[in-house]
Amino acid sequence: MPARTGAEFLQGLRTDREVWVGSDKVSDVIDHPAFTGAARALAEVYDLQHAHADDCLMPDPETGEAINVSHMIPRSKDDLLRRHKGLRRPAEYSVGLMGRTPDYMNVTYAGFAGRADEWSAFGNDEGGENLVRYQKKLAREDISLTHTIVHSTVNLAKGTFPAGFDPVQLHKVEETEHGIVVRGSRVLATLAPFADELAVYPGAPMPDADPAHALSFCVPMDAPGLKFICRDSTHVNSNRFDHPFSSRFDEQDAFVIFDDVEIPRERLFIDGNLDVYNTVMKTSWWPNIMQQTMIRAEAKLQFARGLTLRLAEAINRRDPQTEQMLGEIATYAEFARAAIVAAETEAAEVGNGLWTCKLGPLLALRSALPEWFPRVNEIIRKIGSHNLFTTPSYAALQDAELRPLIDRYIPGYEVDAEARDRLFRLAWDFTGTALGSRNEQYERFYLGSQGRNQLAANMALDRERGLALVDRFLNEPID
Numbered sequence: 001m002p003a004r005t006g007a008e009f010l011q012g013l014r015t016d017r018e019v020w021v022g023s024d025k026v027s028d029v030i031d032h033p034a035f036t037g038a039a040r041a042l043a044e045v046y047d048l049q050h051a052h053a054d055d056c057l058m059p060d061p062e063t064g065e066a067i068n069v070s071h072m073i074p075r076s077k078d079d080l081l082r083r084h085k086g087l088r089r090p091a092e093y094s095v096g097l098m099g100r101t102p103d104y105m106n107v108t109y110a111g112f113a114g115r116a117d118e119w120s121a122f123g124n125d126e127g128g129e130n131l132v133r134y135q136k137k138l139a140r141e142d143i144s145l146t147h148t149i150v151h152s153t154v155n156l157a158k159g160t161f162p163a164g165f166d167p168v169q170l171h172k173v174e175e176t177e178h179g180i181v182v183r184g185s186r187v188l189a190t191l192a193p194f195a196d197e198l199a200v201y202p203g204a205p206m207p208d209a210d211p212a213h214a215l216s217f218c219v220p221m222d223a224p225g226l227k228f229i230c231r232d233s234t235h236v237n238s239n240r241f242d243h244p245f246s247s248r249f250d251e252q253d254a255f256v257i258f259d260d261v262e263i264p265r266e267r268l269f270i271d272g273n274l275d276v277y278n279t280v281m282k283t284s285w286w287p288n289i290m291q292q293t294m295i296r297a298e299a300k301l302q303f304a305r306g307l308t309l310r311l312a313e314a315i316n317r318r319d320p321q322t323e324q325m326l327g328e329i330a331t332y333a334e335f336a337r338a339a340i341v342a343a344e345t346e347a348a349e350v351g352n353g354l355w356t357c358k359l360g361p362l363l364a365l366r367s368a369l370p371e372w373f374p375r376v377n378e379i380i381r382k383i384g385s386h387n388l389f390t391t392p393s394y395a396a397l398q399d400a401e402l403r404p405l406i407d408r409y410i411p412g413y414e415v416d417a418e419a420r421d422r423l424f425r426l427a428w429d430f431t432g433t434a435l436g437s438r439n440e441q442y443e444r445f446y447l448g449s450q451g452r453n454q455l456a457a458n459m460a461l462d463r464e465r466g467l468a469l470v471d472r473f474l475n476e477p478i479d
Contacts, residue, residue: 002065003057004142005050006043012144012196013039015222019193019254021230029193034233034250038098041248042144042194045090045101055085060140070106070292071139073114074355077347080291083107084344087295096300097249097430097439099446100191104292105145105199109135111288112201114354118283122275127216131269134218145218146195148186148256149203161206162213170200170258171212172272179265182215182258192228192254195221201269205278214277216270217263225261228254234434241394241422245429245436253438286363287356291343293447294362297369298336304376305333307427311383314420316413325379332372339365360461367457370450373443377431388428391421 004012010030019026021034029035049056049068057066069086072079090101112119113135120128138145151161151169162169170184189198201216219226231253236246270277308326312318339361346358381388390410396402397418412420430436447453 002140002142003049003068004046006040006045006047009046009142009144010039010043013194015196015220017221017228018226019228019230021193021233026193033237034230034235035193035252037235037237037246037248038250038252039194041094041098042101042251045093045098046142048089048093049086052089056089057086058082062136063140065140067139068103068106068142070103071110071135073110074288074347075353076355077344080344080347080355080357084291084295084340087292088299091296091299094249095303095430096296096298097245097435098251099293099296099442100146100251102142102144102191104289105147106138107292108147108285108289109138109145109199111284111354111356112280114288115280115284115350115352117352118280119269119276121279122273124270124273124276127269127271127273127276130266131216134267134269143196144191144194145197145199146189146191147199147201148189149199149201150187151203151206152185152187152255159208161204162209164208165210165212169213170215171210172215173260176262179263179268180271181260181262182217183260184258186256186258189228189254189256191251192221192256193230193252197221198226198256202277202281204281207274207278209274211272211274214270214272214274215268216277217268219261219263219267223261225259227257227259229257230254232434234438236433236435239394242425243429243433244426246433250435250438284350284354284356287343287350287359288354290359290362290366290447291340291357294336294340294343294365297365298333298340301329301333301336301372301376304380304430305329307430308380308383310423311380311387311427314412314415314423315387317383322383325383329376329379332368332376335368336365363453363457363460366447367450367453369446370444370453374440377436377440380427380431384424384427387424388432391425391428397421 013029019029024032026032026035030039056069058069058072059065060067069083072083074080074083087103090103094101113132116128116132119131154168165171168185170182170186173181173183186200197218197220199218206213233250233252234246235250236243238247240247308329312322312326342361343357347355348358350356392406392410397406407417410417410420
C-alpha cells in the first residue's frame with residue numbers, strides 16, 4: 001500500500017481498541033465528541049502529503065511506491081534538505097500545535113533503521129533484523145505510530161527509571177510459543193486514540209534496572225490487554241471561527257497500561273538486553289529526530305510572530321513597549337530558523353551511512369524553548385489585553401439584532417468587527433483555552449525539562465575553543 005489518504009487513515013482507526021476518556025470506554029474514536037476534531041485533522045494531514053506530493057512523497061527505494069519523505073533514511077546533506085521540505089508541511093498545518101503528527105515517529109524509526117548496527121550489537125542480531133523489517137512495514141503501510149517511552153512516576157526519590165525490579169513499570173512476565181507477555185505501565189502516549197500502533201523503546205539508560213524492564217517493541221493498538229486512559233479532552237465541538245484550534249488540534253495524551261499483553265517475537269527489538277537498551281539512544285537519535293521537532297517549533301514561533309503583528313495592527317498599538325515585545329518574538333523565531341539552517345548545513349555521516357543534522361545548534365535551541373514558549377504566550381496576552389475577551393461568538397455575529405451593534409461598537413483599526421473578532425479568538429485559543437494551556441505545559445517538558453537539556457548541552461557542546469581562549473591569557477608570560 002502506498003501513502004494513505006485521509007479516508008484510508010480514518011478507516012484504519014475503526015478497530016476494537018480500549019481507549020478511555022472520563023468514564024467513557026470509547027468504541028469509535030472518529031465520532032466521539034472528545035476525539036472527532038483531531039481525528040479529522042489528522043486525516044487532513046494524510047491528505048496533505050498528496051496535495052503537496054513534490055515536497056512530501058518519495059519513491060520507496062525497493063518497491064518504487066510513493067511513501068512519505070519522513071520515512072527516508074538520509075544518506076547525504078541533500079537528503080536532509082529534501083526531508084526538511086516534507087516535514088515543514090505538517091508543522092505549518094497545525095502551526096506547531098500538534099507535536100506528534102505521524103512524521104515524528106516516521107523519522108524516529110528511519111533513524112533507528114539507519115543505525116541497525118547499534119540495535120544488532122551485544123548479540124541482538126534478531127532484534128536488529130526485526131526493527132529493519134518493521135521500519136519498512138511502517139513506511140509501506142503508512143502506519144500512524146505513537147510511542148510510550150517514559151517510566152511511570154511513582155517515587156522520584158528512587159530515580160526516574162527502575163532500580164532493580166519494579167512491578168509497576170513495564171516488564172516482561174513470561175515467554176510464550178509466539179513471543180513474550182508484558183505487564184506494567186508507561187507514559188505518555190500522545191496521539192494514542194489516533195494511532196494504528198504503539199512503540200516502546202528506550203527513553204534513557206537505566207543501568208541499575210532488572211533486565212525484565214529492558215524492552216523495545218511495536219504492537220497494534222487493539223492488542224488484547226492494552227489499555228489507554230486519556231486525560232480530559234480539550235476539544236471543543238464547535239465551528240472553526242469560535243475555536244479554530246480547540247476544534248481540531250487536541251492530539252490527546254494517554255496513560256498506558258499493559259495488562260498481560262502478548263508481543264509477537266517478530267515485533268521484538270530488545271528482549272531483556274540491557275547493554276543494547278542502554279546504548280542505542282546515545283549517538284544518532286537526538287540529531288536525527290530534532291530536525292523534525294525543531295522544524296515544528298520554528299513554525300510555531302513564526303506563527304506567533306505573525307499573530308502578534310496582526311494583534312498590534314488590529315488595535316493600532318504602536319507604543320515602544322509593544323514594539324519591543326514584537327521584536328522579542330521576532331528574535332526567537334529567527335534564532336530558531338538559524339539554528340536549523342546551521343544544523344543542516346553542518347550535517348555529517350554518523351555511522352552505518354546515516355546522515356544527521358549537527359547536534360549542537362538543535363540542542364542549544366531545545367534548551368531555550370521551555371522559556372521562549374511561555375514567554376511568547378505572555379506577550380500575546382499582554383498585547384491582546386482585555387481585547388482577548390471582547391470576542392462575540394459566531395452565533396452572535398449571525399444574529400440580526402446584535403450584528404449591527406457589534407459592527408458599530410467593536411470594530412478594529414482599519415478592520416471590521418468580524419475580522420477583529422476572529423483574530424482575537426485565534427489568539428485566545430492559542431494561549432488561553434484548555435488547549436493553549438496544555439500546549440504550554442507540553443513545551444515546558446517536551447524532550448525533557450529545560451534543566452535536563454541544559455545539562456546535556458553543557459556535556460555535549462564544544463568547550464575546547466572557549467577554554468583555549470581563556471588559557472591563552474592564563475599561560476602568557478607576565479612580563
